[in-house]
Amino acid sequence: MDRVLQMEVFAAINDSGSFVQAADRLRMSPPAITRTMNALEERLGVQLLTRSTRQLTLTDAGTRFLIATRQLLSEIEAAEKMAVGEAGVAQGHLTVSASMTFSRMIAAPVVRAFLASHPRLSVSLIAVDRVTNLVEEGIDVAIRIGDLPDSSLMAKRLGMVRRCFVASPEYLNRRGIPSDPSDLKLHSIIGFTGIMSSHDWHYKHGKTRGHVHLSPRLEVNDAATGLAAAEAGEGIIMALSYMVAEQLRSGQLVPLLIEFMPPAEPIHLVYPQSKIVAPKVRAFLDFATDQLSESIGESDLAVRT
Incomplete structure (x- = not known):
């Protein structure tokens, strides 16, 4: 039996989640799908799928x-x-993933512009606050913040961002400006779980290391909600610099305790390693790299401070 067909069947079963839907996708009968899958496992001598009445x-x-x-x-x-001369034609469907906030603020406008210039492509933008497995989840390109421990991925660096505490001028006039991490205990803290999963903030200043236990008066899992509260003068919040670029430029928010914050972190476009990069992936990398880099660079006021 054709080994490539067996692989196509195996991938289709995992993509669709069932033998019946895989049969529809590949225009084969369900019994043929079952026979092909059984033949693949028999040929390899290992079980690839555990089947039950409810799930695979x-x-x-x-x-x-x-x-x-x-x-x-x-x-x-x-x-x-x-082989048929379509290597340079970007077409088909592209799947891109990024964090919720980055997708909304930075990636979505770039994806819309990309679609406008590539009429033969469609895009799924997956906004999720976790590290995705590109191959297992069928993701073509992901945008990741921080160091990249997975060496099996190809990467294009976009820029740098930095964590920073911010508050409105109105709040700081009313409550004072913290000059030391310990001062935060005297302030109203807005906790954003996407940045601070723990209430303990560890910092470094020169050779000095320390930590402060923060007790948020308001805790949110959405950056926009937390930042709106900060802009309204309700407290101090930690954010990534790209999230508060416009507010920092306009003076709606002010960066705090920059000298105590960790070094800036890189942002990369990552994609699975392959000898031949698909045209749709290459087209997105070429189009999005400069635009994303520009957006991140414009937002990097906290890094330059």
């Missing part, structure tokens, strides 16, 4: 094989397009 679950071997399968199928598709 990948085994450890299945997870490893799915990663290799997706990469190989992607390279086969790219090679076929190259």
Whole structure:
């Protein structure tokens, strides 16, 4: 039996979540899908899927094989397009992931502009506050903040951002400006769980290290909600510099305790490693890199302070 067909069936089952939907997608009968999947597992000598009446679950071997399968199928598709002269044509569907706040504030406008200039492409922008597995989740490109421990991914650096405490001038006039981390205990803190998952803030100043336990009066899991409270003079919040770029430039918010904050963190576009980069991925990288870098650079007032 065709090994590539077996891989296509295996990938389709995982993408759709069922044998029946995989059959519809590949225009095969459900019994043919079952026979192909059984033949694949028999040929490999390992179980790839655990089947129950309610769900399909990948085994450890299945997870490893799915990663290799997706990469190989992607390279086969790219090679076929190259053979028929379509290697330079960006078309099809592209999936991009980023954090909720970054998607709303930075990525979404860039994706809309990208679609306007590439009529043969469609895009899914996945906004999620967790580290996605690109291969397993079928994501073509992700935007990640922070160092990249996964060396299996290709990356393009976009710029740097920095954590900073901010508050409105009205709040600071009323409550005073903190000059030392310990002063935060005297202030109203707005906790944003996306940045501060713990109420203990660890800081470094020169060779001095310390930490402050903060007790937020308001705690939110959405940056826009927390920043609106800060702009209204209700307290001090920690944010990433790109989140407060406009407010810092306009003076609606003021950065605080910059000398105690950790070094700036990089932002990258990451995508799965492959010998042949799909045209749709290459088109997005070429289009989005400069625009995203510009947006991040404009927002980097806290880094330059």
